[in-house]
Amino acid sequence: MDYYDIAETWSRDEIEAVQAQRLRDTVRRAAGTPLYARRLAEAGLTPETIRSPEDIRRLPFTSKDDLRANYPQGLACVPRSEFVRMHCSSGTTGSPVAICYTKKDLDAWAALMARSMYATGIRREDVFQNMSGYGLFTGGLGIHYGAERLGCLTIPAGAGNTRRQIKLIRDFQVTALHILPSYALHVAAQLREEGEDPRSLPLRIALVGAEPYTEETRRRIEDMLDLKVYNSFGMSEMNGPGVGIECEAQSGLHIWEDAYLLEIVDPQTGASLPDGEVGELVMTTLTREGMPLLRYRTRDLTRILPGPCACGRRHRRIDRILGRSDDMFILRGVNIYPMQIEQVLMSFPEVGENYLIRLEDEGELERLRVLVEIRESSFVEDMRVLRQLQESIARRLRDEILVSPRVDLVQKGSLPRGEGKAQRVQDARSATMVPEVARGATMAPEVARSAALVPEGARSAALVPEGARGAAMAPEGTRSAAIPPEGDTA
Ligand code: AMP
Ligand code: ZN
Numbered sequence: 001m002d003y004y005d006i007a008e009t010w011s012r013d014e015i016e017a018v019q020a021q022r023l024r025d026t027v028r029r030a031a032g033t034p035l036y037a038r039r040l041a042e043a044g045l046t047p048e049t050i051r052s053p054e055d056i057r058r059l060p061f062t063s064k065d066d067l068r069a070n071y072p073q074g075l076a077c078v079p080r081s082e083f084v085r086m087h088c089s090s091g092t093t094g095s096p097v098a099i100c101y102t103k104k105d106l107d108a109w110a111a112l113m114a115r116s117m118y119a120t121g122i123r124r125e126d127v128f129q130n131m132s133g134y135g136l137f138t139g140g141l142g143i144h145y146g147a148e149r150l151g152c153l154t155i156p157a158g159a160g161n162t163r164r165q166i167k168l169i170r171d172f173q174v175t176a177l178h179i180l181p182s183y184a185l186h187v188a189a190q191l192r193e194e195g196e197d198p199r200s201l202p203l204r205i206a207l208v209g210a211e212p213y214t215e216e217t218r219r220r221i222e223d224m225l226d227l228k229v230y231n232s233f234g235m236s237e238m239n240g241p242g243v244g245i246e247c248e249a250q251s252g253l254h255i256w257e258d259a260y261l262l263e264i265v266d267p268q269t270g271a272s273l274p275d276g277e278v279g280e281l282v283m284t285t286l287t288r289e290g291m292p293l294l295r296y297r298t299r300d301l302t303r304i305l306p307g308p309c310a311c312g313r314r315h316r317r318i319d320r321i322l323g324r325s326d327d328m329f330i331l332r333g334v335n336i337y338p339m340q341i342e343q344v345l346m347s348f349p350e351v352g353e354n355y356l357i358r359l360e361d362e363g364e365l366e367r368l369r370v371l372v373e374i375r376e377s378s379f380v381e382d383m384r385v386l387r388q389l390q391e392s393i394a395r396r397l398r399d400e401i402l403v404s405p406r407v408d409l410v411q412k413g414s415l416p417r418g419e420g421k422a423q424r425v426q427d428a429r430s431a432t433m434v435p436e437v438a439r440g441a442t443m444a445p446e447v448a449r450s451a452a453l454v455p456e457g458a459r460s461a462a463l464v465p466e467g468a469r470g471a472a473m474a475p476e477g478t479r480s481a482a483i484p485p486e487g488d489t490a
């Protein structure tokens with residue numbers, strides 16, 4: 001195995017021995033905060049009684065609410081003067097969650113990130129363009145310092161200004177990228193529009209993460225940009241990116257278990273689940289100095305992939321994130337995850353790079369509406385062909401999610417697209433009908449306002465009129481499809 005850090009070569013026994021030692025140190029430090037001091041006392045635990053990862057299962061979970069309640073620095077266990085940086089988690093709802101880092105924390109984080117990049121095949125000779133936002137979001141500086149640590153020429157391009165991004169790629173002969181999946185699709189579409197053959201670019205590797213995406217989307221990005229996509233996972237609460245990465249085998253994400261303790265629990269009961277079963281990821285920091293977190297409930301849903309990886313690393317792998325427990329929405333009593341919808345949509349070659357899921361009231365009932373951008377080349381097809389496409393998308397969706405959606409085909413570029421993480425779900429149901437769990441999945445109001453829905457008059461036209469693009473959102477109940485379905489699509 002070609003490795004960056006010796007820890008990648010450790011056997012299970014070696015990993016577990018280091019985990020036990022680091023866990024004890026972590027608990028000792030965490031005990032310096034009022035929250036954890038109280039929780040440890042209540043559980044009858046002391047740092048000395050923690051012998052193995054099983055022992056901390058007696059501790060209650062740390063939740064996002066605990067972090068909010070202790071905002072900004074209530075979970076710090078070193079003096080404020082020891083901290084050198086802070087970042088925020090990118091949640092769109094509720095009060096913020098802040099993470100502070102000591103110099104040692106930043107150093108350890110950069111090393112984990114460099115190790116992650118190396119595992120995908122990136123080397124110091126690569127030219128690396130970071131195409132995610134900088135600032136409070138950890139995908140900027142977190143990835144950046146990892147790339148510099150590895151020794152790559154690192155371009156802090158940030159998100160947006162796609163033309164300039166493409167120019168930088170060309171001018172500096174960029175070979176590796178970090179990019180969000182929704183933005184990658186957009187950049188790829190723009191390249192195609194400009195008639196650029198991706199094979200003429202030296203790109204070879206993209207780290208893609210920060211939001212859920214499907215295997216279909218991975219393949220699409222790989223085809224359109226002619227490179228290999230490696231899933232990159234992390235969250236601010238666990239530093240940021242560099243928590244988990246796909247190795248060159250591209251079969252699940254190794255979690256760096258010398259730095260993080262990994263559990264999968266039943267999201268309802270909190271009970272521990274065996275390898276292979278889907279549940280909520282729970283993580284404990286093992287090397288963080290300034291702000292350790294014990295048994296943090298990430299809300300991310302995944303499973304541990306059983307068995308060793310072909311690459312030889314013994315750090316266990318998780319499946320790609322299937323969604324977040326707070327992304328799930330309930331419609332007509334059925335639990336649905338946005339990724340189930342994306343999986344179906346991205347398997348249609350006619351479907352473009354953007355879509356929007358809208359939950360609406362329809363009389364006493366609730367309706368699922370899926371607005372789908374279709375490719376320019378498909379949009380010029382005659383109505384019959386488009387109608388068939390619409391019906392087959394609706395049919396495949398119904399088979400997948402067991403609810404009949406209304407599918408609207410819309411012109412490329414007509415759905416809102418921000419520069420950060422994509423907001424895929426817009427909940428326009430009256431408040432009384434919105435179950436608690438679905439609230440987190442609603443779209444930010446500023447995004448909702450910019451959504452360009454097609455007015456009534458456009459119903460019979462195959463093409464959405466140019467002028468309708470910037471139009472304010474159609475009033476509730478407006479039939480607003482470029483290609484309206486026949487009745488409520490079955
Ligand atoms: P942030 O608050 O910006 O640190 O976002 C962290 C969250 O982004 C995680 O808890 C996941 O929900 C999501 N995320 C990060 N990386 C991935 C990935 N590779 N696949 C799916 N979701 C991801
Ligand atoms: Zn591997």
